[in-house]
Amino acid sequence: MKELSLHILDVAQNSVSAGASRLDITLREDARGWLTVTIADNGRGMSPDFLARVTDPFTTTRTTRKVGMGLALYLLAAEQTGGRLSIDSAQGQGTTVTATFDRNHLDCPPLGDLAGTVALLIQGSPELELHYCHTAPGGEAELSTVELKEVLGDDISLAEPEIFAWIQNYLSEQEAQLEGAVQER
Numbered sequence: 001m002k003e004l005s006l007h008i009l010d011v012a013q014n015s016v017s018a019g020a021s022r023l024d025i026t027l028r029e030d031a032r033g034w035l036t037v038t039i040a041d042n043g044r045g046m047s048p049d050f051l052a053r054v055t056d057p058f059t060t061t062r063t064t065r066k067v068g069m070g071l072a073l074y075l076l077a078a079e080q081t082g083g084r085l086s087i088d089s090a091q092g093q094g095t096t097v098t099a100t101f102d103r104n105h106l107d108c109p110p111l112g113d114l115a116g117t118v119a120l121l122i123q124g125s126p127e128l129e130l131h132y133c134h135t136a137p138g139g140e141a142e143l144s145t146v147e148l149k150e151v152l153g154d155d156i157s158l159a160e161p162e163i164f165a166w167i168q169n170y171l172s173e174q175e176a177q178l179e180g181a182v183q184e185r
């Protein structure tokens, strides 16, 4: 995959498939260009045995095809920059996937469209309690569906096309400011 946002979408979709009602996506960048991406859910989790081989491309609970590539490719993307991937999971409690990337490394993919990714996730699972937070030395981009629902009230579904557009605009402005601030350093 050419963009980190596509990896994040893919890994977050595992959380949705695992029946999560809450999802936290956190990106933290330090002044030296190290990026830590944490994707945490309260879904069904994995057994220790399954967890031990989950980054193997042939490990999947899919029934439509025999290979599950999402986490294997994510691991590869992190390691290609000199970073790493770790997965914590407990059955019936949830899963936390943490990956580190050196954004100054030549092989580090661009961030991609994070705002669109978050908007897409919310549109696809409007009932999900999603917290998104991206911090970097230049500032912060943040969105919570809980706050959004408080403002919008119960009558409007987060799956509405207008809400999708609003989320995308709101976050892409914040993301642009963050990236701009990084480049000015």
Ligand SMILES: Nc1ncnc2c1ncn2[C@@H]1O[C@H](COP(=O)(O)OP(=O)(O)O)[C@@H](O)[C@H]1O
Binding pocket: 010, 011, 014, 015, 018, 041, 043, 044, 045, 046, 054, 059, 060, 061, 062, 067, 068, 069, 070, 071, 072, 094, 095
């Ligand atoms: N957050 C998660 N919670 C529970 N199970 C997960 C989670 N992420 C991955 N898994 C399990 O690991 C398997 C492999 O995931 P992945 O590498 O993304 O491939 P795929 O999604 O194509 O199966 C999934 O099929 C699922 O059984």
Ligand SMILES: [Mg+2]
Binding pocket: 010, 011, 013, 014, 068, 069, 070, 071
């Ligand atoms: Mg997957």
